[in-house]
Amino acid sequence: MTKLLTAVNLKKSFGGLNAVDDFSIELGKGEIHALIGPNGAGKSTAINLLTGELLADQGSITLEGQDLSGLSTWQRAQAGLGRTYQITSVINELSVLENMLIALLAQTQQDQIGLTHVTKITPLIDQAKHYLQDFDLLPNAENLAGELSHGEQGRLEIAMCLATNPKVLLLDEPMSGMSLIDGKNMIALLHNIKQSMAILLVEHDMEAVFQLADTVSVMASGKIIASDSPQIIRKDPLVIEAYLGGDDASG
Ligand code: ADP
Numbered sequence: 581m582t583k584l585l586t587a588v589n590l591k592k593s594f595g596g597l598n599a600v601d602d603f604s605i606e607l608g609k610g611e612i613h614a615l616i617g618p619n620g621a622g623k624s625t626a627i628n629l630l631t632g633e634l635l636a637d638q639g640s641i642t643l644e645g646q647d648l649s650g651l652s653t654w655q656r657a658q659a660g661l662g663r664t665y666q667i668t669s670v671i672n673e674l675s676v677l678e679n680m681l682i683a684l685l686a687q688t689q690q691d692q693i694g695l696t697h698v699t700k701i702t703p704l705i706d707q708a709k710h711y712l713q714d715f716d717l718l719p720n721a722e723n724l725a726g727e728l729s730h731g732e733q734g735r736l737e738i739a740m741c742l743a744t745n746p747k748v749l750l751l752d753e754p755m756s757g758m759s760l761i762d763g764k765n766m767i768a769l770l771h772n773i774k775q776s777m778a779i780l781l782v783e784h785d786m787e788a789v790f791q792l793a794d795t796v797s798v799m800a801s802g803k804i805i806a807s808d809s810p811q812i813i814r815k816d817p818l819v820i821e822a823y824l825g826g827d828d829a830s831g
């Protein structure tokens with residue numbers, strides 16, 4: 581496994597609450613690392629610390645040896661950190677193709693592309709259509725993103741994220757609220773893309789987690805309480821007590 585992202589001893593407190601404490605994780609190329617745990621465990625906060633949306637009180641984050649700790653969200657994205665949100669971030673008022681183009685444009689240096697030059701925008705449109713094809717969204721290219729189903733929006737969001745060529749993809753509940761069939765499509769999609777990057781997957785859908793994950797880390801009250809293969813995590817009494825065996829594993 582080629583190690584891509586390493587976080588060591590990340591900590592974040594809000595007032596007196598330790599939302600994330602002593603959080604260490606390694607993400608390798610071709611690996612899906614699932615992060616599970618009850619609502620409020622600190623999963624989204626951990627992702628926000630990795631992306632730079634929140635600054636850690638302590639700890640370090642490196643991507644292929646480059647220290648990201650002092651970098652802005654934008655700089656971390658440039659370095660190869662891609663993320664999606666728990667709530668979808670596509671622009672509803674624009675078409676699916678326009679959303680895809682924005683993602684590709686964000687990746688293109690402004691001096692390389694005059695927006696008025698049709699000759700330069702055409703290859704980008706072709707590229708955008710390729711992405712839409714790969715994600716089974718080409719028939720929806722001219723539709724408003726706001727008209728897509730939840731599952732289609734989720735796919736678009738990941739396609740837009742991949743357009744930035746991330747080395748590491750951070751996914752915060754990509755299947756939440758999806759229909760069974762959309763969820764299954766998402767599982768297949770993640771399986772197909774995982775070879776070329778490292779994926780951190782926060783997800784409540786345990787079927788998806790156990791199907792996809794190479795490693796599962798379990799968080800409770802800000803800390804990782806177990807980290808192992810899905811087979812071992814399934815049987816860990818501590819994990820079952822803290823999460824899997826609870827009355828309500830969702831939220
Ligand atoms: P999860 O994603 O695992 O459900 P979160 O990371 O969202 O959990 O939250 C972890 C804890 O930190 C929760 O108790 C939550 O209320 C708290 N928290 C998260 N973000 C903030 C914030 N911006 N300000 C204060 N408390 C927060």
Ligand code: MG
Binds near residue numbers: 623624625666
């Ligand atoms: Mg969350």
